[in-house]
Amino acid sequence: MVNTLTPNELLHITRGEILQQGPLSSINYISTDSRKIIHGDQTLFVALKGFKVDGHDYIADAYTKGVRIFVVQHEDTDTHIPNSTVIRVKSTTEALQDLATWNRLQYEGIVVGITGSNGKTILKEWLGQILANHFDITKSPKSYNSQTGVPLSVFGIERHHKAAIIEAGISQPDEMAKLQAIIQPNIGIMTNIGTAHAEGFSDQKEKLNEKLRLFKDAQLIIYRKDHEAIHQSLQNLYPADKLVAWSEQPGGDYTLSIKKEKEGSKITLIKSDLGLYTFHSRFTDEASLENLRHTIVASLVLGLSEPQIQQSIQELDTVEMRLTLKSGIHQCLIIDDTYNNDLAGLDIALEFMNSQRPKKRKILILSDLLQAGDKGSVYSHVNALIRHYQLDMLIAVGTDIHRLKSAPPCEVYFYRDTAHFLEDFPGLSFQDDLILVKGARVFQFERIVDALQERIHGTVLEINLNALRKNFTFYKSLLKPTTKTMIMVKAFAYGGGATEIAHHLEQLNANYLAVAYTDEGVSLRNEKITLPVMVLNPVQDSFGNLIKHRLEPVVYSLSFFRQLGEYCRSNNNAISVHLDLDTGMHRLGFGEEDLEELRSLTHRYPELRIASLYTHLAGADDAAHETYSMRQLSLFQSMCSSIQSFLGYRPLMHALNSAGIVRYPEFQMDMVRLGIGLYGVEVNGLHENALQPVSVLKTTISQIKLLKKGETVGYSRKGTMNHDGKIATIAIGYADGYDRRFSNGIGKVIIHGQKAPVIGNICMDMTMIDVTGMDVHEGDEVIIYGAGLSLKEQAAAIGTIPYELLTNISSRVKRVYYLD
Structure with missing residues (x-):
């Protein structure tokens, strides 16, 4: 919902011309997708011309949903739309961005802008979770960080929000200037710089400097000083009093050192005034620990105390930044979206649900929407979404969600908490249904997904x-x-x-x-x-x-x-x-x-x-x-x-x-x-x-063993330890499609970003890997094919082609589909 906008303001903001004058009414919503229009009489439809889809083809559909004001781009757009106002602009994408910039300027709270090569979305979600425990916030839904995604994110900023967290991603030169004008962050966070989206730039430095343009007018910029290229570029571009640097080594505004322990990690914080505090986290992998330290520093800058941050850290988990489609019991399909719950994310999840193949019923399992502002307005909008997406059943969990009691036009069941729902679960009949599970983390909806999900082999594609x-x-x-x-x-x-x-x-x-x-x-x-x-x-x-x-x-x-x-x-x-x-x-x-x-x-x-x-x-x-x-x-x-x-x-x-x-x-x-x-x-x-790899084959560590130099591993004693060390047995074998030619050191797998070689012969259902010197635990995830282990590289190692590796993956390996 945007700040109320009159047609005259619209004309001025977009620098458009009126092709057709119709009734004038205030605008409270802006849509680029006719499928998602709910309050048509209050909605402006912007007809984006994209590579795959041309929004001008859906003007008639938007009209049937009640829309009576349109922004168009085509010279030949049919303006004979009854009782409607049609405004033509040079570029509808630029018009959308101008409208987002206008909406941003109406907001007086704090805007945090996040960019970088990796970790943007996870950092946004973690910071959002911590801040939401203390005040009302909004954030970009999913990975809405593009030239059109950022405007749609900014339209979600309302006056009651105390802070907004918006991420920005680019792939070409000159893109960030447009996003900076829209986001105008008060506080910037630069995560890191890597090779992602590098093809549009002449070199790494050009890409880095383009990303850093986001912080042109920011009051403070948070970054990791250990990333030397980022540190040098920021020092060259911005005054020292804008920079908030953290590091593992002394010399930054915050020193955050890591000590890994058996059950997680200890993070020791030393501030510039020599204040000391210790945080505890269950995370041990480097990527999560870097994202967590960014989150800690940003939370401190935004005024939270160390104990408040520590309390919230305990609630953080490995955030699944994606909608995941899983096979369920009794021929059901489960859409797992259990990491958070807000209106924007609910709308996206319901749209994803609506695009799946038909099942007998569409069922939504939904928790309270926490920290969502005015409860009456929020649950009124939830009602509208349920009606719009024509759900057959709602299972509502929580205390606030009872506000929906009389309104949803579908079968409704209310439960005080997840435990009470699970008590009733055996008596509920789910058969050939499409079920969306959407809840805030505190409700532990992963327990519901576990109950609904088809039992799966530990190896998944x-x-x-x-x-x-x-x-x-x-x-x-x-x-x-x-x-x-x-x-x-x-x-x-x-x-x-x-x-x-x-x-x-x-x-x-x-x-x-x-x-x-x-x-x-x-x-x-x-x-x-x-x-x-x-x-x-x-x-x-x-x-x-x-x-x-x-x-x-x-x-x-x-x-x-x-x-x-x-x-x-x-x-x-x-x-x-x-x-x-x-x-x-x-x-x-x-x-x-x-x-x-x-x-x-x-x-x-x-x-x-x-x-x-x-x-x-x-x-x-x-x-x-x-x-x-x-x-x-x-x-x-x-x-x-x-x-x-x-x-x-x-x-x-x-x-x-x-x-x-x-x-x-x-x-x-x-x-x-x-x-x-x-x-x-x-x-x-x-x-x-x-191109991007579409599939990742992964499994888990079943057991870890300590072995002495000279001991042998596996059938025919083909693997021999040439040092004292440890091996891990992983839950995949040649019956799953892991080719036996990867035996005896030819194959490699990845655990926490590190490669580990296969030792001994691959068995039918298990494989042993040498993890000497690695910090790994039973249950840890193991990547067989994926980031860092391309199919072409793996196929070449055994003298075959990627086709063979892909098509040999056994049908007993469960397929899980997701939209990140």
């Missing part, structure tokens, strides 16, 4: 749906707007789980899916996936299912064409098919010599409608094969021309896979086939920094 979206967007940026995308979700979507990924691809407006076998396509249809699906390896026994489930088979030979044609004719059916043309892969497909008979078959069996013609490039991932690839592409175009001449219509044409999209964009034709690239592997090695 986490799939980052945001990374999937970013990779998809990268490849789309290489294509013409008219080029269609076919996404390969065969082999369980390269190990990631076909159903959830296919559903997400529907949300991203992919045009086609491709699977290997008919039963994979049937499974997608049973899960309500509606996109066209191409089946690469159909067999005669599957003809009935192909037609029943509207699947489109590949036809690769004359005999298969006849078989399918006869089946369709005898059953009075028609079907769309895709013709595989062999131009040099020499695997499956029609050759040039088959085209004359293919002409005859297409005339004989009109029941087979040719949806596309395609070929496979044998060497698109290697420049050494460019001559061969070009010969294939030339032959493909020639064969397509021949086929089109006797078909009498023009099917889609496609030849490029992930590697080909990068190497031969001029041959994108009507459609491309995106496979391994979507999952974060750029096999050409030309744009690796532009």
Whole structure:
């Protein structure tokens, strides 16, 4: 909710012109997403023109939600919107930013601006948790730190908030100046500088200086003095009286030294006046300890006492900065969002819930919204959200949330606390439901998730749906707007789980899916996936299912064409098919010599409608094969021309896979086939920094053993300790897909950012690793593939390709999906 804004003020702020004058009413909400409009008669709709979505296409939808005032960008926007005011601006993105700047200027409280390469969101959440125990605050929802995310965050600042915490992220030069004008932080925090988003800058120094522009008008800037590059740049840019430095070593405004203990860490604080205080935390990893010390210093600067901070530190946990989709009991799907609870986060979580595949019911388990300002207004808005997202059931936990008692238009159950809900849990019937669990940390809703969640093997494959979206967007940026995308979700979507990924691809407006076998396509249809699906390896026994489930088979030979044609004719059916043309892969497909008979078959069996013609490039991932690839592409175009001449219509044409999209964009034709690239592997090695790994395979330490030099480890005594030390047994083996070729030191895993080698032979269900000299404990998380251990690096170590590692991950390894 923004400060009330009149249309005249809107016109002045955005520097726009009125295209159409309608009734004038005050504005209390600003929306860029027609799906999220609740109070339409009080809402301004800003039609952003984005890479994937053009907001001008959703003006009519916003109108049906009651909106009567619009800011548009297009010259040709239809202004004949009944009883509406339409304002045209040069850039709707800039207009949105100008409106956010105006809203910020109405606020007289403290604004904390956070930037850096890593840790921004976790620091924002931890600082927010600590401050919220003492006064009313607001903060950026999730990772809303972009050119549009920051304005939307600032719109959440209201007069009753005592402080606002806003994070800012950039990826290109000159972006921070725009964010600085919007945020205008009183207090700045610089977390660190790393390699993230480096591709837009000439060097690390340019990126650092761009980030530091956020603090141009800040009164105080908090940073870690041990980061030498940050320290030097800040000293060069800003006067000393603005800088608040902390360090592990004496010489900063605050000295915060660490001593790791068995059950956590002790942080000793020495202030410049030699005041001394000791904090205790359960965290031992370096990233968490750096974020925690930033949080401590920021809390002190904002006026909290050391005992107040220590009390709050006890409540901090490893914050899951993401919405996580998990398999639940009785075919339910669980959305786990249990780390905090506020209106902005609830709206985001409900939107995520609304985009999931349909289940029998939509159920929200919600706690009190703590430190939320005026309770009546807050719970009135919760009611509006429940109505807007058409929930079937609300389970409300807490004492304040009883204010909802008479209003929610759904089935409602109230519980005083989590314990009372769990007492009733066995009697509640959850079956094939979509359940969002959203609660403040004090309510310990992780206990509810634990009760609802399907029992899982200790090894999980986490799939980052945001990374999937970013990779998809990268490849789309290489294509013409008219080029269609076919996404390969065969082999369980390269190990990631076909159903959830296919559903997400529907949300991203992919045009086609491709699977290997008919039963994979049937499974997608049973899960309500509606996109066209191409089946690469159909067999005669599957003809009935192909037609029943509207699947489109590949036809690769004359005999298969006849078989399918006869089946369709005898059953009075028609079907769309895709013709595989062999131009040099020499695997499956029609050759040039088959085209004359293919002409005859297409005339004989009109029941087979040719949806596309395609070929496979044998060497698109290697420049050494460019001559061969070009010969294939030339032959493909020639064969397509021949086929089109006797078909009498023009099917889609496609030849490029992930590697080909990068190497031969001029041959994108009507459609491309995106496979391994979507999952974060750029096999050409030309744009690796532009992609993000989609999946992380992780497990836990089951046991730690101390061994003497010369002792042996594992089957056949293949592992030998060449020093006194310790090993850890982790809960993954070759039955989970951890290739046995990683045995005996070839494989590495990561624990707390450090690499540990495999020792001995990998077993069916377990692996031993050498953790000598490392501070690790039973139950610690272990990364098998992920940040710091790329799939390409791991595959190269055992002489294979990333495809094999991904597709070999066993089905007993549970897939967990999240949106960070």
